[in-house]
Amino acid sequence: MKLKKSLVLAAAVAAVVAAPGAFATNGMFDIGFGTKAKGMGGAGVALPQDALAAATNPAGMVLVGNRIDAGISLFRPDRATSISGNTTAANNIDYDANGDESFFIPEFGYNKMISSTMSFGVSVYGNGGMNTSYSRNVTLFGSSPAGINLTQLFIAPTVAWKLSDTNAIGVSLNIARETVSVQGLENFNSTNYSTNVGSVTNRGEDSGTGLGLRIGWIGQVSPNVTLGATYQTKTNISKFNKYSGTFAEQGDIDVPANYAIGLAVKASPKTVVAFDVEKIQYTGVKSISNPLGMLSTGLLASNLGNSDGAGFGWQDMTVYKLGVAHQVNDKLTVRAGWNYGKQPIPAKETFFNLLAPAVVEHHLTLGATWNYSKDMEMSANYMHAFSNELKGSGSIPAASFGNGEANLRMQQTAIGIALGWKM
DSSP, X not given: XXXXXXXXXXXXXXXXXXXXXXXXXXXXXXXXXXXXXXXXXXXOSSOOOSTTGGGTOGGGHHXXXXXXXXXXXXXXXXXXXXXXXXXXXXXXXXXXXXXXXXXXXXXXXXXXXEETTEEEEEEEEEEEEEEEEOSSOOTTTOSSOOEEXXXXXXXXXXXXXXXXXXXXXXXEEEEEEEEEEEESOGGGOSTTTBSSTTSSSOOOOEEEEXXXXXXXXXXXXXXXXXXEEEEEOXXXXXXXXXXXXXXXXXXXXXXXXXXXXXXXXXXXXXXXXXXXXXXXXXXXXXXXXXXXXXOTTSSXXXXXXXXXXXXXXXXXXXXXXXXXXXXXXXXXXXEEEXXXXXXXXXXXXXXXXXXXXXXXXXXXXXXXEEESSSSEEEEEEEEEEEEEEEEOSSOSOSTTTOSOEEEEEEEEEEEEXXXXXEO
């Protein structure tokens, strides 16, 4: 027992220390949480499968029983941007934003049944983020290599209850840690564009913490049909003082609220189909959703860092997740999935989003679980986000920046592996 507790503690600490966050899939959110759910397009609101269930729907923790899950994913986004039609010919070039090409993203979950109707657990995971790392300066932005690195780590202690044989509820306390660094925005580091000159760019990494809640319900409405619903509050993160002149509300980047409903259908004794619809409320966070707001004079309608300061202009996202799992035999279960969400960036807002070209929409996923024994299993998943391009439309103002368009493109691949133990 002491050894098991030590292993749990060591795995949890390793996940907390190492997790860098996930980068730009459904906007800035990961497609799903837990290796099994990721193999099904992220679907899991009504289909909990492991001790990462709390990240999707905390009610699921009381349904997965006593278990430990630990995994890691290799995530490789391919970001490319370009400037076209600018009055300065030298600015009309393609940019490579892949200075950082690979990211390792760990996950960890622990769940314990306190009684036959109540569980307590903790899930540790990278919730989302943004990343670009240009090999050179973007000349319209500044004189040093441009880029942003925003990460979100969640630690979610969770309590869940069975209200009856067919209904369960749960609640998670989301303890969040967010980090950010910004480079290459020297041209915005002036009183013409920022309320706090000196706190715009190249200040190194800054970090903030915050709290939020996620609640959820799962109900079996017939022998073959299960429904689920979940809501996560906006997670208020402490302000980034080093970048109080970059992000709206004096350096405030909260984690957006989101909610989802889900359906799981047992299509046959060995096949389950799951379908989720999720709404991500990016418009509830000013630094993410406020438009850049360039005036014809070349100035901003509201400077960077203001309470209503310029931002990335993102819109809310509705995400659809469809997955299927089929038990081939007692040892092997295979999975496949599809995830789609219309990217959140308007064509007129592509200029500042050279820092965050999160324009992928369609994701294809595959996965499998191999049961070594009745108490131990290994799972794997693969994800490919198909290349998508967004061309700017009136995105670069003529005054100060020379007109033209900023164009964004991204594709992604990821592969993950996890081990699960039933206690």
